[in-house]
Amino acid sequence: MITRRALIGTAAVGLALAPTPALAQDWKAKYPELVFAIIPSENASGVTERFGPFVDYLSRQLGTKVTLRIAQDYAAIIEGQRAGQIHIASYGPASFARALMTGAKVEAFAIEVNQGGVKGYHSVFYVKKDSPYQKIEDLKGKNLGLVDPNSTSGNNVPRFALNGMKIDPETYFGKVVYTGSHENALIALNQGTVDVAANWWNAEDDSNLTRMANKGMLKKDDFRIIFKSEQIVNSPVAYLGDLPEDLKKGIREAFFNAAKNDKAAFERLSDGKNEPYQPVDNKAYAPIIELNKFVDELRKKKAS
Template structure:
């Protein structure tokens, strides 16, 4: 009887060890995780908005999760391609670029707007008191774009302008990459640019409204003269070759964020968004095709 009980206990212990081993394995290989964020606002704003999320992930995953604020969009792409950034918060186009350059990335969560929609627009802002009523009125003027890998701040605008038979590098006096959505708007406010492309979710939320809430500009001083078709919302993506149980833990923590820690979630989106939803690469295939098209435009010019 004693021998039987000993065998049962040993078998149970072995089963527990086998079950627990994968979690111990990934924590040994990944004693620290890095979360990278594209710089769509200034560094201090990014730190304030996203540090609570990395603190939350640290608690949920049981290993430190560090926030890395990239200098430009390409830095997040290259960080994931090199395996140095384990989780990345992208725009649709920067994710598509990461995929196209061979980064082993997998989108798993998508932003959801306050009205439940999962898309946004690229809009062209001018000063409210300017004479410009349509993009054609800006011939010979200065245009602010955001970053070569920005969806609403470069790729969709170039796609739209191509459909309108506008070559921005010939049509405008200058095309300036401002580096962030905030800098593009400030460029218009300060007169460096006569117009700037930017992201716009709904009447209740946009980069311009965020800047207004931070006291950076007054939204009432700008107006929109061009708006794109709907673009699929931004994804969060992890390295696809990480252990499945680690990816599952990250995915669950992020998708449950609004329920588990509503204060942190609302810190990111200022109460203007609904919880993250699950997503996959399939949702971004149209964006991949868009980036290929924009690349072909650039190659045809060179």
């Protein structure tokens, strides 16, 4: 049985960079274009605006074309890497763990780092500020907004937390709605489609709600948090395991030095909130694999 403490992931640091073989083949002949894919945490235009300059930076650093692909859903990232069509991917923890569980030959190499060197974030439940709801137990029969079946903070951690409260979402709430993205979850809450919505949260000034408010999409003061999870290991960036070692080395160096080499492009990724990427490996996501298995077992019990 997974414990609440198991949600806390400790990222591996000090991952050694693989040496470039003396007679390495020119990988550019085999990879004239690299695809970098992003999970749909916000709308397509927002992702393009946030990641476009960074992808241009990667193209310059690697000396080859890097194309940005915005996945339709979390599963598309997993399938794209399994098929070898996505060379680099920015995952959520649960979707990366799912990729490992389904046999994708992928390697986490960089982890996002929040202010103060924190390598973790939280799942929260939001309600409208003027609603009468003060705790989850006040929402029986109301509508719950989740993000995606492969979202960590938008599905798996919320389901784990609700199970700890002895709540089965599908029977406790009037309706459970998958909104497709973190932005859509808050939009659904704002419009009254759902009465409570799961989302990600780093700090008071660093959350999906903060980003949406800064873009004029919502008013931050219109919402309040009624539940916050324990810390979850931060999101990884992963590449295909069978890429040439000299290419992997170039990708790692481009990510780890991004804050120095192209500060503007790097800061756009997080609105200037994140610190430079740090090394990580697949072992850091072992607790998330266990979390995924726990949620899978919940589904099986309900289906039987």
